[in-house]
Amino acid sequence: MNIESVIKNNLCTGCGACISEDENKQAKMIWDENGFLVPQLGVNSTQEKMISVCPFAPEQKNEDELGELFLKDRTENYNSKLGYYTNLYAGYAKQFRETSSSGGIATYVFKRLLEEKIVDHLFIVKEKNGEYSYQFFSNFQDITKISKTRYVPVTMVELFEKISTTDGKVAVSGVACFVKAIRLKQYYYPELKEKIPFVVGIICGGLKSKYYTDFLAQSAGCFSDYQNAEYRVKNKESFALDYKFSCVEKNTNKIHMVEMKTLGDMWGTGLFKSNACDFCDDVVTELADISLGDAWIDPYDKSGLGNSIVITRSLLADKIIKSGLVECDLVLDELLESKVLQSQQGSFNHRHNGLKVRVELASSNEKLFPPKRNKFLIDQGFLLNQIQVLRAKTRGNSLSFWKATQNVSLFNKRMKSSLVKLKIYTLINRYLTKYSTKKGVKK
Structure with a gap:
């Protein structure tokens, strides 16, 4: 390499x-x-x-x-x-x-x-x-x-x-x-x-990706050039995850804002991620x-x-x-x-527990990947592996779909199928985890 x-x-x-x-x-x-x-x-x-x-x-x-x-x-x-x-x-x-x-x-x-x-x-x-x-x-x-x-x-x-x-x-x-x-x-x-x-x-x-900020700006209602992007406008009367994105439209100096919790999980889904x-x-x-x-x-x-x-x-x-x-x-x-x-x-669950299946996925697709520490190459069950596969697909789709559309409405429509499937698998896994914990059974 x-x-x-x-x-x-x-x-x-x-x-x-x-x-x-x-x-x-x-x-x-x-x-x-x-x-x-x-x-x-x-x-x-x-x-x-x-x-x-x-x-x-x-x-x-x-x-x-x-x-x-x-x-x-x-x-x-x-x-x-x-x-x-x-x-x-x-x-x-x-x-x-x-x-x-x-x-x-x-x-x-x-x-x-x-x-x-x-x-x-x-x-x-x-x-x-x-x-x-x-x-x-x-x-x-x-x-x-x-x-x-x-x-x-x-x-x-x-x-x-x-x-x-x-x-x-x-x-x-x-x-x-x-x-x-x-x-x-x-x-x-x-x-x-x-x-x-x-x-x-x-x-x-x-x-x-830099497209992530464009996505947030359009989600906030700004469809022209913008500046002064703020990714965490705090609400001190609420809780840590309750924050907004804001930007300033260059032509009008209008401030556009959107509540991040209305946009879904920007991190667990891998949207716009490298x-x-x-x-x-x-x-x-x-x-x-x-x-x-x-x-x-x-x-x-x-x-x-x-x-x-x-x-x-x-x-x-x-x-x-x-x-x-x-x-x-x-x-x-x-x-x-x-x-x-x-x-x-x-992050530990994704980066450590899911690392082995991503390495195997890259290998099967004849993609190069860096050598990783063996202690983090962990075997998981089928459902967790499927979640990793879906995350990888969702991540890739987010970049290709944004390049193709450059429009938040069209992008959301094209991403819907990937996100819904990933959400269903994730919810099933959470339910089974809670059930196993309640029954004292390891999955």
Whole structure:
């Protein structure tokens, strides 16, 4: 497998690490037909070197191996699903909760990293002229401007193009595959360990195509150019899952909004998701210094303002969190491993329990896939396997149908059959699970 085959098999997530490894500087990132950022190669692009830092490459070090190299000596605990960690928490940051997607912990950590001179710059996703992209950021006075989740494809190309000429140290945030790419760069270029001393991992339910935002905008009633997309407009009087999408129509400055719960399950169905995400077995960004995600467990999911799951994976990360507790900037409870696992149970069920059948499905269709950790290649029953097959079909249909229609009404009509079938199988599985649990019988 080379970079070209990674792209052709829809295994690229657009991290952009490979671009910096093209010795002839011919490769660049472009939008593909499915609405994802991928490398466009030149005639003489050095693919053998580029593949070395690809998180989905064959014969690549896996998360267990990289975790042992980067975190084992910097932390205290280990769990086969959570990876290496120091402590586990759930809660929020007082100052940034209302302006953040969940509990505001990421914004708090970024602020402390700058204030305490642990780093001189952040490399994080920010809005610029109505678009979202990774940018260097050094002024914590504007920190609240970057505290929202953005479900748009971005790339880290600029980080690796400029890191060697950037004065000072840089902290980076990213989803699991992006974090793995950073660790691979640090593995091959040890000097980057000092240059990038802190990585914030964002627990991810799957990368979405840029078409996802177009779908949401049209669902909100906006059928012309828009800007300022907000993916989680909170309802502080309600619960965590009760939020809206909003955008601003460019021509009229009219704000369009839609309640996300009226659109169905955007995550369990895999709508607009990257194919590569179905071959990611890192649920909780195992290679970051600190991992942050939504606390989808009782009682934390009952608050419309949101709460975060916090996994500290280095002593430095835990020191930052404990300082926030002492100074009363953070409101956090310590959690057991079982509660953290429960908070992301849906993702563990899909990415771990369903991984083997997706690998087998790809193999039967003569599609390439990256090698995965054997401990997550689990046998399931027929019904659960069928759900995985239907999810894969639904995911693929969502991208092809949107490209064909570019219209939310036509898209919904064409997707109805796939979604209804998937919903029926899912409901049957839930019923059988409840029945088996009630009777004390394992399925």
